Amino acid sequence: MKYFPIILFFFLLACQPAQQSTEKSTPVASTDFDDHHIPSITKVFDAHGGYDAWRKMKMLSYNKGEEKTLTDLENRKIQLTNPTQTIGFDGTDVWVTPDSVDASRARFYHNLFFYFYAMPFVLGDPGIFYEDLAPKELLGKEYKGIKIAYGDGIGDSPKDNYIIWYDPDTYRMEWLMY
Secondary structure, eight states: OTTHHHHHHHHHHHTSOOOOOSOOOOOOOTTHHHHTOOHHHHHHHHHTTOHHHHHHOOEEEEEETTEEEEEETTTOOEEEEOSSOEEEEOSSOEEEESSOSOHHHHHHHTTHHHHHHTTTGGGGSTTEEEEEEEEEEETTEEEEEEEEEEOTTOSSOTTOOEEEEEOTTTOOEEEEEO
8 A cells, every 4th residue: 555656656647648759868877977076065965865875765755735746766757746736747748637737837846846855966967067166154154155057958947056055064055045
């Protein structure tokens, strides 16, 4: 019974209508995930349990009010369900059922909370560029920072930038600027 939600998730993904896509995705070798990490981001990952441990995890599930989210961490396929609709991401396309929501809004919403819940580890994905920043004082404490930028064609909002500010002694991420 405990595997029922996982089985249901993949069953529902398999039942969605096939959609044509002109984009071809290229699989990324797992070594590409950490070949581009700079030492400071690696220390932040280590302070939160380690990037290798994160990569070994298979699924992330959480509830936000009546909304339930299930994410396959290996391929980032997502299913969100609430009392009125289901939103899914099959690895290429976002779908909504019943077809009552603007799909372009669902495209941005489907992984919005996942992205923040999975910090800092989602900042280790391929296609990300890092820049160490000068220390900054926030609320009377000095933090070190890392700016995160994305390569062309990475994600739905490649022009987005993040800055994480971490404790220089513990390397734990304490602030996130978007």
